[in-house]
Amino acid sequence: VAGTSKRAAQTAVELMTAMTRLRARLRAESPLTDMAWNWSQLNTLARLVTEGPATTTELAQAEHVRRQSMAETITALRADGLVDAEPDPADGRKTLIYATARGRSLAATFPAAREAWLSTVIAGLLDPAEQQTLLKAAAIMNRLADSNMQEPGR
Amino acid sequence: VAGTSKRAAQTAVELMTAMTRLRARLRAESPLTDMAWNWSQLNTLARLVTEGPATTTELAQAEHVRRQSMAETITALRADGLVDAEPDPADGRKTLIYATARGRSLAATFPAAREAWLSTVIAGLLDPAEQQTLLKAAAIMNRLADSNMQEPGR
DNA sequence: CGGATATCAGACCTACTGACATTG
DNA sequence: CCAATGTCAGTATGTCTGATATCC
Numbered sequence: 001v002a003g004t005s006k007r008a009a010q011t012a013v014e015l016m017t018a019m020t021r022l023r024a025r026l027r028a029e030s031p032l033t034d035m036a037w038n039w040s041q042l043n044t045l046a047r048l049v050t051e052g053p054a055t056t057t058e059l060a061q062a063e064h065v066r067r068q069s070m071a072e073t074i075t076a077l078r079a080d081g082l083v084d085a086e087p088d089p090a091d092g093r094k095t096l097i098y099a100t101a102r103g104r105s106l107a108a109t110f111p112a113a114r115e116a117w118l119s120t121v122i123a124g125l126l127d128p129a130e131q132q133t134l135l136k137a138a139a140i141m142n143r144l145a146d147s148n149m150q151e152p153g154r
Numbered sequence: 155v156a157g158t159s160k161r162a163a164q165t166a167v168e169l170m171t172a173m174t175r176l177r178a179r180l181r182a183e184s185p186l187t188d189m190a191w192n193w194s195q196l197n198t199l200a201r202l203v204t205e206g207p208a209t210t211t212e213l214a215q216a217e218h219v220r221r222q223s224m225a226e227t228i229t230a231l232r233a234d235g236l237v238d239a240e241p242d243p244a245d246g247r248k249t250l251i252y253a254t255a256r257g258r259s260l261a262a263t264f265p266a267a268r269e270a271w272l273s274t275v276i277a278g279l280l281d282p283a284e285q286q287t288l289l290k291a292a293a294i295m296n297r298l299a300d301s302n303m304q305e306p307g308r
Numbered sequence: 309c310g311g312a313t314a315t316c317a318g319a320c321c322t323a324c325t326g327a328c329a330t331t332g
Numbered sequence: 333c334c335a336a337t338g339t340c341a342g343t344a345t346g347t348c349t350g351a352t353a354t355c356c
Binding site: 005043121 | 161174176178180194197200219272274278279284288289291294296297299
């Protein structure tokens with residue numbers, strides 16, 4: 001891998017393996033039936049709450065999925081009354097999505113609902129320094145996700 | 155969330171959000187057509203290489219998926235000649251899966267193939283301390299994934 | 309026979325690509 | 333007419349659950 005250090009490659013592998021395994025465990029701990037909303041939906045809702053109304057296309061770009069995939073997420077959130085839509089007054093092609101009062105209140109409390117297991121093991125198994133490491137890692141991962149660096153060979 | 159600190163809950167949310175977003179970006183950067191094997195397959199192969207032969211049931215438990223899901227993973231690896239199977243001499247019900255020479259050599263080199271993008275951004279955007287944070291976080295995440303703590307309400 | 313293992317079949321979730329209508 | 337947005341339809345992937353056969 002020209003240009004990337006062995007260290008970086010190792011970090012990439014370790015991180016991906018850990019992510020795959022932790023997500024699998026989380027899936028096993030909280031069956032689909034237990035939760036009404038999936039992660040994409042909750043992340044999108046949180047984004048709408050914190051960053052204000054946006055179009056489906058903008059949300060899709062922010063979350064790195066296709067417009068069509070995001071449209072499905074929005075449809076699910078609308079069906080539950082967590083978000084609503086209205087035509088953009090300035091541009092008739094666009095539809096602005098915004099969080100409803102119900103969506104806002106859910107976004108403030110949803111952690112309890114969905115990641116009960118993860119919260120519990122974090123609180124129970126990790127010391128403050130380790131929790132801090134995870135928080136810092138999460139911030140770094142978001143930075144990587146949003147980087148505009150291109151793969152060399154593309 | 156009785157018993158879990160607010161801090162732990164926040165860490166859980168941040169971590170899950172970051173994982174979802176980074177995985178989405180990774181998906182966008184390396185289309186499925188680019189790679190012959192998925193993460194479950196590569197993780198399982200790596201496990202067989204480092205920990206020796208195991209049954210499908212054991213592998214499923216270790217990776218937190220169902221036996222049937224793991225069986226599919228194994229089938230794919232066998233089709234590519236990366237692993238092979240032989241009946242357990244001691245217990246006719248079991249089938250031992252082991253990595254072939256080809257599988258071993260792939261496990262040693264596969265990072266380059268699959269996470270080119272991730273390796274590149276890690277090498278390009280993160281300083282050594284940040285890379286270290288990710289490595290430590292990955293180890294902690296594996297610890298959480300394999301913990302035997304139960305969700306309180308189950 | 310009961311318990312464990314493996315496998316076959318069908319379903320679902322979530323994302324994807326392609327095609328099309330509408331608006332600016 | 334072209335570009336951008338939104339939507340409909342079909343596909344693919346990786347997982348799940350349920351049912352069945354085999355072995356100890």
